[in-house]
Each structure stands twice: as structure tokens, then as C-alpha cells.
Amino acid sequence: MxxxxxxxxxxxxxxxxxxxxxxxxxxxxxxxxxxxxxxxxxxxxxxxxxxxxxxxxxxxxxxxxxxxxxxxxxxxxxxxxxxxxxxxxxxxxxxxxxxxxxxxxxxxxxxxxxxxxxxxxxxxxxxxxxxxxxxxxxxxxxxxxxxxxxxxxxxxxxxxxxxxxxxxxxxxxxxxxxxxxxxxxxxxxxxxxxxxxxxxxxxxxxxPQQYNKAKITREKQRYLKKYIDTSGAYQDPVVVTGHFNDFIKARKLVPNTPTNNKTTYKKFEQDTGFQFPKELKILLSGHNGVPTTGFLTADEILTEWQNWKTIYDDWMLADLKGNNLPDGQKTLGMYTNPYWIPFFSTSGGNFIALDYAPGSQGTSGQIIAFGADEQKIRFIAKDLSDFLAQLSKGDAILDTGF
Structure with a gap:
């Protein structure tokens, strides 16, 4: 038997x-x-x-x-x-x-x-x-x-x-x-x-926290309100595309063919309450994922945002702020918030993200690192084109803060 x-x-x-x-x-x-x-x-x-x-x-x-x-x-x-x-x-x-x-x-x-x-x-x-x-x-x-x-x-x-x-x-x-x-x-x-x-x-x-969900939600929104800025950073499509192509050529990569993401962009805007970042639309016009790299597709960006939003909704403000440090005054010392839009995975639950809730000395559209191992919410680059320019020169920018 x-x-x-x-x-x-x-x-x-x-x-x-x-x-x-x-x-x-x-x-x-x-x-x-x-x-x-x-x-x-x-x-x-x-x-x-x-x-x-x-x-x-x-x-x-x-x-x-x-x-x-x-x-x-x-x-x-x-x-x-x-x-x-x-x-x-x-x-x-x-x-x-x-x-x-x-x-x-x-x-x-x-x-x-x-x-x-x-x-x-x-x-x-x-x-x-x-x-x-x-x-x-x-x-x-x-x-x-x-x-x-x-x-x-x-x-x-x-x-x-x-x-x-x-x-x-x-x-x-x-x-x-x-x-x-x-x-x-x-x-x-x-x-x-x-x-x-x-x-x-x-x-x-x-x-349990769920019993006072409305109160907890208001508390978190009051804290974030003074930092939220979804305007983003102005990006020249030619410059962004040029830096992305430099990265592709330096690594001898072949991006997946770009696709029509209108449905995903609409769903993102319904879920978040703000428009899909225009700088990421520029980036996604050049790929639908890049094999062997951490670049996310539009669908993956939406999915990761939803995953982190679930954590944000479940945690109290004290928990979100309890174990993470800001990077000077450029970033917020939080585990996550809905105004960080991950677009690149560094593996292990860590991401590079567009920051729409910068610290008092930061700017909307700056690039940050956050995630499971990022004890400090690191400022990475002033905008997407700056990030791509640095990435085309090597992976040091992707190192986690753990």
C-alpha cells in the first residue's frame, strides 16, 4: 500500500x-x-x-x-x-x-x-x-x-x-x-x-483595528495631506526614451513589445483617485516588461500598488511610522503609503517607486526605494530620467537599505 x-x-x-x-x-x-x-x-x-x-x-x-x-x-x-x-x-x-x-x-x-x-x-x-x-x-x-x-x-x-x-x-x-x-x-x-x-x-x-477603520483612515489621511502632490515632475519624452535606450543597449537587452495600456491606466485612476503618472506612461511606451530586469509592466504596477495599499489600509499610522526612517527631509519615514507608485522591483518585496508624497525638502515625482528590507526610505534620484541615466551606468543605485 x-x-x-x-x-x-x-x-x-x-x-x-x-x-x-x-x-x-x-x-x-x-x-x-x-x-x-x-x-x-x-x-x-x-x-x-x-x-x-x-x-x-x-x-x-x-x-x-x-x-x-x-x-x-x-x-x-x-x-x-x-x-x-x-x-x-x-x-x-x-x-x-x-x-x-x-x-x-x-x-x-x-x-x-x-x-x-x-x-x-x-x-x-x-x-x-x-x-x-x-x-x-x-x-x-x-x-x-x-x-x-x-x-x-x-x-x-x-x-x-x-x-x-x-x-x-x-x-x-x-x-x-x-x-x-x-x-x-x-x-x-x-x-x-x-x-x-x-x-x-x-x-x-x-x-482589532478593523473596528475603528474609519477613524484610523482619517488619521492617516490627515498625516499625509500636507505632503501629497500628484503633479509629478516634468519629463521630456525624448530624454526619458534616450536614457532608457542607453540602458537597453548597455545591457544588450530586448524589451517586450509595448502594448495598449488604456484599460489598466483607467483602472489605476479609479483605484487611486489620481491619474496614472505621465512619466511612467512615457517609459511604458518603450516596453511591456524587460526580461531579466526589474522593470514592471503597467498591469504589474497596478497589482503592486494594490498589494501595498492593502497593507496601508490594514495598519495603523503608528505601525506605518514605527520602524522606517526618512532620508533627511526628502522622504517620509513610513513603511508604505498610497502615493508611492512602484515601477521597478529589486526583488524580495523591495521596489523603486515614483514618490507623490515627498518630504518637506523633496519634490513630486522624485524616485525612492521602499519595501520589506528598506529600513530607510532612500532618496534615489530627482526624477525618472535621472534614475534611468544612473541605472544605465550600473546597478549600485538598486542596492537595498537592509
Whole structure:
């Protein structure tokens, strides 16, 4: 008999999980997300039990396709795979998408896991999860380091020296799209979570960003408003075309034949609210992609803009500004914004882009580098023709800032 591969077994397991979840739906009493929620105390909340028997047993992440031989047999539990399956199972049980869920370890040995699930309809469900074997194993794996640290603190006498600390705290796992974090609960430490005190107010404060999407959108737009300038830089078509041809000749490349991009330009303008950059139209009159280079087609430019716009919409302003630096005052220190138009890929999720939201000392239509590895939003060139002129002389301009 042929034994299924580990990959096929995993897929089969996921399908069984989803099938089981679809057949265990139930009616759940929920709390509406509004100002009255702030007044709700723990004893007024009704917890209801959801079965997690369909959660798969712990499994390792599949590195068999990794390009580095050293990684092919690497053993590491697939925590993010668990997160996605777990959210799907609970979403099916609650008949709504779970945007975020907080799972707390049991208060006592014979207690269930408490959880608070934030649903897409702005309702919050208070849940109990029993210690179903596979789910418990995942929790033990995820909180292993927390338990080890707690054990070490006890052995070193921390709680005798600081009696204000709780020697038996709980731990919290917070899961959501793009989120996987662990926190200490009722530990007595300065950095501490207390979901059982003023529970409604705690839930209100820790609701997912999607609950306040309109407010978050206004905040980001207010910040960007003074920088937005979609006029672009004047570009002489003859100069732009000349520099592009110099690049093609220097590299002995053959661009794909230009195509009619009117439909894509119209779609871009509908999605962005401003016209497709005229300087990029000049560039695209000379190619529809250039094999072995990072030049994007019109369709790819639109797709990448849409991908980065999704990130911009999902993140709060503080997150967008949290880890990226400006290049002097020429650029904005943001991870992304809708007024950067990527037209050249430097690989690995990094791009060269036209900047329609320059810093106070920058100009509309300047060329910048941004992306997954660009910790500084680098100023590259004053305009497209300047960028092409530099590119025709070598690739140094494309180096990422990582």
C-alpha cells in the first residue's frame, strides 16, 4: 500500500478540520462593541463552550522545498499554520470571521481555557475551550518558554524577594491576521495584562483595528495631506526614451513589445483617485516588461500598488511610522503609503517607486526605494530620467537599505 506523503497528510488533515468545523456550528451569545461595553464586568459575561477536537496534532513546518540544504530537514513547529487553522475552526463554529482572539491559559488545573473572540460583525464572543488533547499540546508548545522562565524565577527565589508578584500567573495568546503574540496575565509585573478586571473596558481598548477603520483612515489621511502632490515632475519624452535606450543597449537587452495600456491606466485612476503618472506612461511606451530586469509592466504596477495599499489600509499610522526612517527631509519615514507608485522591483518585496508624497525638502515625482528590507526610505534620484541615466551606468543605485 502506498503511504501518503507528509504534505498530503497535512492537506488531508486541514480538510478534515474544516469539514468538522462546518458541522459544529452553534448559537453564541455575544457582546456588541459600543460604548456600553466599557461598563461590563466579568460576572455579567456568559461564557460558552466551543469544541476544538478537530484541531490537528502538532506538526512541523515543511522546509523540504527550501533552497538552502541546511534548512531542508529543519524541525520547527508550524505555529503560524496552527494559528490559521485555529482561527478557521473558531470562525466556522461562531458563523462569522474571527478577526482577533485572546486565549488565556487555565486559572486552575481543572479550569478550561478562557477566550475572547472579536468577530467581523463587531460582536465579541466569550468562550471556553476544554483541554482537548491536540489543542492542549499546541498551547504547551507555544508557552514552553514562558513556563521555563516562570520555573527559573521560582528556583531563584524571585517571588520571595518580591512578594507583590504572582507566582502562578496566567498567559495569554493573541492571534489574528498577521498577529501572533504572547503576554503575561495577572503577574503583578509593571508590564501586565488584566483582562479579568473591568473586562468590558479591557475588551474595548484591545479591539482589532478593523473596528475603528474609519477613524484610523482619517488619521492617516490627515498625516499625509500636507505632503501629497500628484503633479509629478516634468519629463521630456525624448530624454526619458534616450536614457532608457542607453540602458537597453548597455545591457544588450530586448524589451517586450509595448502594448495598449488604456484599460489598466483607467483602472489605476479609479483605484487611486489620481491619474496614472505621465512619466511612467512615457517609459511604458518603450516596453511591456524587460526580461531579466526589474522593470514592471503597467498591469504589474497596478497589482503592486494594490498589494501595498492593502497593507496601508490594514495598519495603523503608528505601525506605518514605527520602524522606517526618512532620508533627511526628502522622504517620509513610513513603511508604505498610497502615493508611492512602484515601477521597478529589486526583488524580495523591495521596489523603486515614483514618490507623490515627498518630504518637506523633496519634490513630486522624485524616485525612492521602499519595501520589506528598506529600513530607510532612500532618496534615489530627482526624477525618472535621472534614475534611468544612473541605472544605465550600473546597478549600485538598486542596492537595498537592509
Amino acid at each position: 502506498k503511504v501518503p506523503s507528509s504534505r498530503n497528510l497535512k492537506i488531508l488533515c486541514f480538510l478534515l478540520v474544516l469539514y468538522s468545523a462546518c458541522n459544529t456550528t452553534m448559537n453564541i451569545t455575544t457582546l456588541p462593541y459600543n460604548n456600553d461595553l466599557k461598563k461590563v464586568q466579568l460576572d455579567a459575561i456568559s461564557f460558552q463552550t466551543v469544541s476544538l477536537k478537530s484541531i490537528p496534532a502538532p506538526y512541523y513546518k515543511d522546509y523540504s522545498g527550501h533552497t538552502e540544504p541546511a534548512y531542508k530537514n529543519y524541525k520547527n513547529y508550524d505555529r503560524f499554520g496552527f494559528r490559521d487553522v485555529f482561527l478557521e475552526v473558531v470562525s466556522k463554529a461562531l458563523k462569522d470571521t474571527v478577526l482577533k482572539i485572546m486565549v488565556l491559559t487555565p486559572k486552575h488545573f481543572d479550569s478550561p481555557y478562557d477566550a475572547f473572540a472579536f468577530l467581523s460583525n463587531k460582536q465579541i464572543a466569550a468562550l471556553h475551550f476544554n483541554k482537548d488533547e491536540n489543542f492542549r499540546k499546541w498551547m504547551d508548545i507555544i508557552f514552553e518558554k514562558n513556563y521555563e522562565r516562570l520555573k527559573k524565577d521560582k528556583e531563584e527565589g524571585l517571588f520571595q524577594r518580591q512578594p507583590e508578584l504572582n507566582p502562578n500567573p496566567q498567559f495569554m495568546l493573541v492571534l489574528g491576521q498577521g498577529e501572533f503574540s504572547q503576554k503575561w496575565v495577572n503577574s503583578g509585573m509593571m508590564v501586565d495584562e488584566r483582562p479579568y478586571e473591568n473586562t468590558g473596558a479591557y475588551l474595548y481598548k484591545n479591539a
